[in-house]
Amino acid sequence: MAKGNDSVVASSVQLRDVGKSFPAPDQPLTRRPVLETISVSLEAGELVSLVGPSGCGKSTLLRLVAGLDFPDSGELLVDEEPISGPSAERGLVFQDPNLFPWLTVRRNIEAGLAARGLLQQKRSEVKEFMRLVGLEAFADAYPHHLSGGMAQRVALARALINHPKVLLLDEPLGALDAFTRMRMQDEVLRLWQNRRTTMLLVTHDIDEAIYMSDRIIILTQRPGTIEQIIPIALDRPRDRSSSDFLLLRSEILELLHFAGNRSSQVTA
């Protein structure tokens, strides 16, 4: 788990023919497919974005990788081992930071260590992680005193303190205003570049996907299947206004429009 040199420890993730269905809300006896035949491999240390129309199963896919749900068919492997349930090795950050409101910032960040019974021996790390996300001054504040960006930083620190080998991000910046969002994108990138964990990022924002990822997976309308996987070969740090960036952006928009045209729903 958390060994001395975690910064180089990342896991590969493989999805083979993964399918998932849920009971339809109006007819509980019929199951409605949400994901079908998803096959993709993430290399260790890769940052991959998941983009697609609303309701195409992006979050479901993330929950499957987290181990919070199980697929109906196919298999999910992390470092060649099947996923058997949630684990501290696969951290998850939601759009809503979901900080525990009864704990201070410090205790929220400590929660990952406390949950695994490692708080006593690793307490010194807590301070480092608070500094890492720039929150030492708010150690004793309760979550409802924080702004959206700060709360999301606490959520990131809380997930990172376990040194996860895979970090799953479910629209983590979706609720932030444009400026905070761009700054947080850089912060997440910096964390990723320093730690080199494998990251799977669900996003609605195509600019964010192009700006951050090594590859973009585009899902189709429900039931979600992989429409296309687009490698992003731009050099980092990327320039949001370069012509290559804009070209990629319009290509992907086109693809998404095609993927979503059954309900004329464009996600941008």
Added chain:
Amino acid sequence: MLQGQKISRQSQVTVGSVPSDHVRADSAERYALSTPERKHPTAALLTVPVTAALALGIHFLVAKKEPPNESRTYTIVLGSFFAGAIVAAVMQRWWPALQTRMRRFRPLFTVGVLLLCVWEIITSGFRMLPLPYFPSPAGVVQSMINDRGLLFDSTWHSLVLLLSGYLLGVAAGLVTGVCIGWSAPARYWGMPLLKVVGPIPATAWIPLAMVVSPSALISAAALIALAVWFPVTMLTASGISNTRASYLDVARTLGANARYLVFRIAIPAALPSIFVGLFMGLGASFLTLVVAESVGVKSGLGWYVSWAQGWAEYGKVYAALVIMAVFFSTIMTLLFKLRDRVLVWQKGMIRW
């Protein structure tokens, strides 16, 4: 070691990007706005002493219609209240804490003293209400002083009985509530029992309790515990089962085991609801205490009231009621203080 170095190197990068988003304008400012720092106008300062003086005046007017010892005692009570009000009005200039308190309670005190005046006028003044059922305030104060030993003793017995029953009920209610709220089998078997047995008022079990139990005191404690158990269980269970699923999901991806999920996530998340149960249980326990004391137990304030009523000493009845009011509201206040401490994280999130 390597880890530490790694992180401290990263952290240097952060220094430049210190958050520009800031903590929301904090509560201190808002509260400061709501209580503007202005001086007491002198006239307002005098309302309480003036009303107390009025009460004294009315008392002197009707005093000749009251027994002399009652009248003298009540004079002393009103007189010391008057003196206290004057001292407070003067002291508040140098004592800010007292000043804020006086500002808050002045209208309440004024109306309270005026009600005492009205009571005295109706009873001693015009004898509009039949005796012995409606004694004057002077009579009640005199009974309280005459019977202070027994009243103190009764309060003490009530306190012991109330606390033993309440704490027992809370402990049992928390355990069953957490079980029913967390585990599906416990919910399946526990919920019907709770729904059928729970709503029966604890006092309805008195006939059974009298037969089964070896001592009235034990059965009274058990009845109070039962009365407390139901609301505490109900609200604990609902609080636990309403824990936001995403908190549990996050905790599981942080590596939490079942024990951590119950004790560190579900129970803290349920605490606001649990406190509602504790308050409801406290109310139920007061009721059960008084009923149990007036029918079975031979001590306590409930017993004292029915005993005094048997002798038609209504002054004592009212004296006991006054003590009950102070006693119960003190306990209620203590529970509020506990809640304010435990749920301090909610401050600023909700109105309280």
